[in-house]
Amino acid sequence: MQNAAAVSTAARSAAAASRRGTARSRAARDGTERVIRGALLGCALLSVASTFTILVILLAQTGQFLAMPEVSAWEFFTGTTWSPLLGAEKHFGIWPLVTGTMLITAIAAAFALPVGLVVAIYLSEYAPARVRTALKPVLEILAGIPTVVYGFFALTVITPFLHDHVSESFGTYNALGAGIAVGIMILPIVASLSEDALRAVPRSLRDASSALGSTRFDTSVKVVVPAALSGIVASWLLAITRALGETMIVALAAGGLAHMTANPADELQTMTAYMVQIFLGDAPAYGVEYRSSYAVATVLFAMTLGLTIVGNLFLRAFREEYE
């Protein structure tokens, strides 16, 4: 223990030393703050402006498309035939593309949402720490594989398997093969984000549950999953949004025939695959087909926006505070 005199001497020298050096003026401080604030605002505005520009272009081109003589808005929103490139008479009814997109998304979701949740429960509640620290990065690497790889995986592995072992009716291009590949692509999103949500549930709730005589499965299903539900649903919605917008896999593996079908063995075309087809040069610039892809893009944008809004409403309604 130091004595009181030594302490007060040290305190006086510290006070003297703190006044040495050159003082930073108030004007310099305020100037720096202004520059920083301006730079931050500029970055924020840039991102908002680019999104806004895309939206304006989409809407403007869609308006021009709907105003063209070959097109009727009524047919576009209600029609069930989409044949912009084939035959003498062109038909622009959006529904075949919408149902194609929804079928692929439904197949992917039916596979990835439950499996991803099970993987997340395993990682969060059952896996020993060593297994988890090994598996979690693998999942995240899986999420970084370029989707074109999943596309030719669907063409060269999944579809031949379906053809040989499930049904002869699966052709080279089919919805199920592409849907499963999209499902594999979004699986890590569901697993990784759901696992984060499960792990965020406080340990005290697990303790309370096991102290009442719960098995690990009871605790997982009756306490942890309900408590993490909002995060799990958020991961599902993000995954579904990714599946809706997925392009490369379906362009490669689902085919290019736009028609209304619920048969997973059929070839079909999604909204994204149609846009690829147009912009890869099958259609002359500023023609009706060219503009039609903007209209399709607007519909897709509206679908994902709607899903995001519904998701946010859901999260707000069901968010459970832990404590």
Place this chain on the structure above:
Amino acid sequence: MNAGPSATMTNPANTSSPNEINLRKPDFQSAAPAPNGAPDEVAIRADKFDGWYGEFHALKGISLEIPRCRVTAFIGPSGCGKSTFLRWMNRMNDSIVGARASGTLTLDGEDLLSRTRDVVELRRNVGMVFQKPNPFPKSIYDNVAFGPRLHRSFRSSDLDELVENSLRAAALWDEVKDRLKSSALGLSGGQQQRLCIARAIAVGPEVLLMDEPCSALDPRSTASIEQLIRELEAQYTIVIVTHNMQQAARVSDRTAFFFEGSLIECGDTDEIFTNPRNKRTEDYVSGRFG
């Protein structure tokens, strides 16, 4: 209710008398089991019990007996092993990697540590209340019904009755009877802790373990929990870990003083606080260290 020790130990400046709050006499009908044996018989017995976390020797040669239908308090400075010991009594340490124990620990004469012991059954028999209130983010009703639903299927009228009796036993019924379906997280801290007690009671345990149940509560809530502990004593064997020596003096019949993983002294609460045999116990209970 507040016998000998509080007369000498209570510090009027920072404690509120439990008698200020008048609780309804609880109705135990279906919530409480018939006690397994006569009061004062040994419920839990430890003999040369040792516990480790990995290499850390957390408990050293603990031998003590916990009497049935009495309140036993564990006191001692932080890190002395008292909570660890409590968590062996319902095997909560099973989920901690590297936790192991040797020696004897029995409940009603049956080995608690055996690998073949049915832990689910054990925890139905030995309830636990934690330091921080930890209600599930569910309704008040579903919190209390959670444990019973795990173990049996109930007719809904029977479950309603069990929930009501458990809440009455925890002196919470009158405050929540009109909002059983609303979230438990809307309750105050003290109410949440009584809900956790009701939740533990609903399973029908014989023993209640309480790990510093009042340390996160205000003095008034603390007083109501302490009074509740005194009332539950008739039906349950209670073991309470506490940092608050006045609390140990107020609520317990027996007190065990732990220090650096060893049991220094265990005896009647009056004895420990007024006439301890060991010098370290005396220093601790008189506030000279810890």
